[in-house]
Amino acid sequence: xxxxxxxxxxxxxxxxxxxxxxxxxxxxxxxxxxxxxxxxxxxxxxxxxxxxxxxxxxxxxxxxxxxxxxxxxxxxxxxxxxxxxxxxxxxxxxxxxxxxxxxxxxxxxxxxxxxxxxxxxxxxxxxxxxxxxxxxxxxxxxxxxxxxxxxxxxxxxxxxxxxxxxxxxxxxxxxxxxxxxxxxxxxxxxxxxxxxxxxxxxxxxxxxxxxxxxxxxxxxxxxxxxxxxxxxxxxxxxxxxxxxxxxxxxxxxxxxxxxxxxxxxxxxxxxxxxxxxxxxxxxxxxxxxxxxxxxxxxxxxxxxxxxxxxxxxxxxx
Ligand code: FES
Numbered sequence: 001x002x003x004x005x006x007x008x009x010x011x012x013x014x015x016x017x018x019x020x021x022x023x024x025x026x027x028x029x030x031x032x033x034x035x036x037x038x039x040x041x042x043x044x045x046x047x048x049x050x051x052x053x054x055x056x057x058x059x060x061x062x063x064x065x066x067x068x069x070x071x072x073x074x075x076x077x078x079x080x081x082x083x084x085x086x087x088x089x090x091x092x093x094x095x096x097x098x099x100x101x102x103x104x105x106x107x108x109x110x111x112x113x114x115x116x117x118x119x120x121x122x123x124x125x126x127x128x129x130x131x132x133x134x135x136x137x138x139x140x141x142x143x144x145x146x147x148x149x150x151x152x153x154x155x156x157x158x159x160x161x162x163x164x165x166x167x168x169x170x171x172x173x174x175x176x177x178x179x180x181x182x183x184x185x186x187x188x189x190x191x192x193x194x195x196x197x198x199x200x201x202x203x204x205x206x207x208x209x210x211x212x213x214x215x216x217x218x219x220x221x222x223x224x225x226x227x228x229x230x231x232x233x234x235x236x237x238x239x240x241x242x243x244x245x246x247x248x249x250x251x252x253x254x255x256x257x258x259x260x261x262x263x264x265x266x267x268x269x270x271x272x273x274x275x276x277x278x279x280x281x282x283x284x285x286x287x288x289x290x291x292x293x294x295x296x297x298x299x300x301x302x303x304x305x306x307x308x309x310x311x312x313x314x315x316x317x
Contacts, residue, residue: 003043003095003264003266003274004095004096005045005093005094005095006027006031006033006093006094006095006096007027007028007029007091007092007093008025008026008027008028008033008066008091008092008093008094009025009026009027009028009089009090009091009092010023010024010025010086010087010088010089010090010091010092011024011025011026011065011088012024012088013086013087013088016069016148016149017145017146017147017148018145019071019072019146020069020070020071020072020116020148021069021070021072021083021084021086022058022067022068022069022070022148023067023068023069023070023083023086024059024065024066024067025065025066025067025068025092025094026064026065028091032064033064033065033066033096034096034097035061035062036057036061036066036097036099037061037099037102037103037127038061038102038103038120038123038124038126038127038128039056039099039100039101039102039103039120039123039124039188039216040056040057040061040097040098040099040101040102040120040123041054041055041056041057041097041098041099041100041101041120041216041272042054042055042057042066042068042094042095042096042097042098043094043095043266043272043274044068044079044083044092044093044094044095045092045093045094046078046079046082046083046092051078051079051082052266052267053079053080053083054218054266054267054271054272055068055070055083055119056068056101056119056120056123056190056216057097057119057120057123058118058119058120058122058123058149059122059123059126060123060126060127060130061123061126061127066094066097068083068119069116069118069119069122069148069149070083070084071115071116072084095266098272098273098274100216100272100273100290101120101188101190101214101215101216103124103127103128103133103186104186104214106184106185106186106212107134107184107185108134108135108182108184108185108186109124109128109133109134109135109136109185109186109188110135110136110138110177110178110185110186110187110188111124111125111135111136111137111138111188112138112140112172112174112177112187112188112189112190112191112195112199113137113138113139113140113190113191114140114141114189114190114191114192114195114196114199115140115141115142115146115191115192115195116148116191116218117189117190117191117192117195117196117216117218118139118147118148118149118190119190120190120216121137121139121188121190122149122152122153124188125137125153125156125158125159129156135158136158136159136160136177137153137156137158137159137160138160138162138172138177139153139159139160139161139162140162140163140164140171140172140191140195141161141162141163141164142163142164142165143163143164143165143166144161144163144166147161147163174198174199174202174203175202175206178199178202178203178206178208179206180206181206181207181208181209181212183212185212186212186214187199187203187208187212187213187214188214188215189213189214189215189216190215190216190217190218192218193217193219193221196215196217196221197221200213200215210292210293210294211292211293211294214292215289216271217271217289217290218271219269219271220269220270220271220289220305221289231248231307232245232246232247232248233245233246233252233307233308233310233311233312233313234246234308234311234312234313235252235255235256235303235308235312235313235314235315236281236312236313236314236315237256237261237315237317238280238314238315238316238317239317242259243312244256244259246307246308251268251303251304251305252303252304252306252307252308252313252315253265253268253275253303253304256303256315256317261317263275263277263303263317265304267304268304268305269289269304269305270287270288270289270290270302270304270305270306271288271289271290272290273290273291273302275302275303275304276290276291276300276301276302277300277301277303277315277316277317278299278300278301278315278316279299279300279301279313279314279315279316280299280314280315280316281312281313281314282308282310282311282312282313282314283308283309283310283313284296284301284306284307284308284309284313285306285307285308285309286301286302286306287302287305287306287307288302288304288305288306290302301313301315303315
């Protein structure tokens with residue numbers, strides 16, 4: 001099903017840091033935005049539809065507005081630069097919220113934010129505060145001047161700031177934070193790839209089960225250098241029985257869409273979850289950053305990046 005786009009208008013714009021703009025969006029046509037839960041993101045259509053980018057909703061759920069915080073990243077592929085040109089009153093098109101990073105049903109929550117990865121976790125802090133949840137947020141940033149939302153979080157006793165350029169004693173010690181795996185605690189990680197890989201690797205080394213670890217990436221992780229070669233395979237559409245060859249240099253999603261199959265998509269990088277379908281037969285080779293090990297084991301599959309170990313993969317489309 002294709003994404004349904006909504007018209008939004010920028011109703012507030014502030015600078016959280018020299019490089020981070022906070023944008024409040026409201027409906028442009030009088031209708032209400034759909035509600036969302038903490039951890040959700042939206043797609044934003046930029047450059048006259050030529051770019052689609054995902055941004056986490058960082059404001060407290062339930063305000064009727066959507067709040068985004070956008071880093072003007074020098075390595076941007078164009079999205080953050082375009083977002084930083086938006087001014088008060090500008091209109092843009094956005095998707096309804098999707099949540100691949102929700103709060104888990106846990107008694108305690110351990111949140112790790114690296115830099116701009118604070119955005120979905122800020123919404124989680126709002127929700128947990130509203131419901132009296134038990135949590136600790138570790139917010140790690142290169143320097144205080146790069147940290148968004150410091151004033152909002154400064155008085156919160158559940159928040160620990162870690163600045164790389166300040167006293168070594170306050171730097172993030174992941175091993176001590178994660179020293180004791182606990183069955184009723186959920187761990188959440190969001191930030192740059194290196195930060196996320198480090199926290200997740202230390203959690204795994206400490207014995208945290210994969211099901212306790214929740215992550216959201218802003219960019220696809222680097223391919224595994226020891227991973228198997230990407231080969232060609234065939235996708236079969238279960239509803240029609242039609243088969244399509246997926247060459248080694250194309251994604252299954254591209255091939256399906258080229259052949260007129262109504263396959264939803266957004267990020268094309270295996271990070272948003274929009275394209276996820278169920279595998280009915282065959283052996284997938286999972287190469288996404290969005291599905292949990294349980295979801296993968298349960299037959300879910302991201303055709304934008306993942307491939308097949310078997311010759312044929314039958315998809316529930
Ligand atoms: S399109 Fe985003 S995960 Fe596939």
